[in-house]
Amino acid sequence: MNDYVWDWEVVRRYSPAFRNGTIVTLLLTVIIIVVGTLLGTVLGVLQASTRPALKPIRWLVTAYVELLRGLPVLVFLIWLHYVAPQSSAWLYNAIAAIHDLLRPHIGKLGNAIMNGISSRAFATAALALSLNLSAFVADIVRSGVTSVPRPLVDAAKSLGMGSWLRLRRVILPETFRASLPALVAMYITMFKFTTLAAFIGCSELLNTVFTAGNSSYRYLELYTMLAAVYLVVLLPSTWCARRLENTRWFRRSL
């Protein structure tokens, strides 16, 4: 019925390209997770604060979160890559600055990878997906902070802790323990969303496969390999996250 002749030789032939693409994808994921989590935590804490003086800032943060959660990631990515640099010199310069910031650090990784990372598309993808993740993290952190039991905050206050110390020693640790499963789910999603960067020409894993397929016409083998690589990276990570949730350190708060 099916007379397609599978030729797995192509996978071996393109394995260096696969390796480079995987490294670019992983780097992109790490940048997104670090930047998105840090920014999202700050925004989430601001949103959860009850200080009256911060009310205008809370409105701004809410607008930011709703805007970014409302836009499909691919639409936001394409808009940021094609439209924004044309409409705003400031944004163009910002992306160029990220691009310049990244370039010198990855020269050692070899030319193919460096070309992937130093492209403007990589910088745009890193920015777009970081901002997208930050909106979701902000909401996770906000709900985490508001669900920290009031008595614990009272206990911290009664020890004379100031607001910064309370946040650092009591509220944020409790928040992250409570919201780690939700955060891990978001990180997995972001890892998979890095494939969208292929559509603006960032040479991450999916784009590498497109290129390899264009020259070899062995799409079926390459796409199968692609799926396998994503699973090989993702399954151990989720397994590790599950293990972390079961450690004594993590269960201490449950």
Next chain:
Amino acid sequence: MKALLRAVGIGKSFGAKRVLENASLTVNKNEVICILGASGGGKTTLLRCLNLLEYIDGGFIEYAGHRVIEGNGKSPRRSWKSVIVPPKPFRLLVSEDEYRRRFGVVFQSYNLFPSKTVVENLIEGPVFVLAMKPPDARALARSCLEAVGMADRESALPSELSGGEQQRVAIARALAMQSCEILLLDEITSALDPPRVASLLGLIKKLRQERHLTMVIVTHHIDFAKDVADRVCFLDGGTIVEEGPPADVFSNPKTPAFKAFLEAVQASR
């Protein structure tokens, strides 16, 4: 005797509910005061107002002669600015974080940090608030745990302890703050059986003799109050209606509310 803490004419509302109205309380140094009153009568609120866990909206509080907070009594005129920054019904005259260091609080529900072990709970305040070195703080924590008879459970988590044990740890945590001058104890006997109440009583007496602590204790437990208190205050309708040494107050109740309270306690035996 000079008053350490003076709360005069305290008023406090939660929304439309007026919890405290013109409540006045003076705490002298080395004195143990018991606050009695019916449930929902504002005892805990009064205690929380003393160390600014709640902000009063009427009257004022003085600590060692210095004004700490004063309530406005009425909310200020609303303006367009109040939409963004709502007006406060009080004026704070000290740094609240520094002021709170002078108080140790033992909460009714203990409020230990659930993810920290017993000893970590104890060193949290000394290390991060008083900038003590961790080894010194640990030594201090151990001596405090010994004082409450919990030295053998220092690496347990709060969830692994019984209610009585958590309470002792909470007391030790308050004691470990060396800046503590007044201990506020909220309903510390309510979750304990009679033998444990007796041992807690012993502990309170010991702490008072050894550490010269001033204590304000909220309780339902009349026998406990009789035994431990220098002065008893009865709170009714948000104000302190009766006050004096336990011997006088219990044998000669003046207000009908206090009489009814004592009779109800007698009847429940």
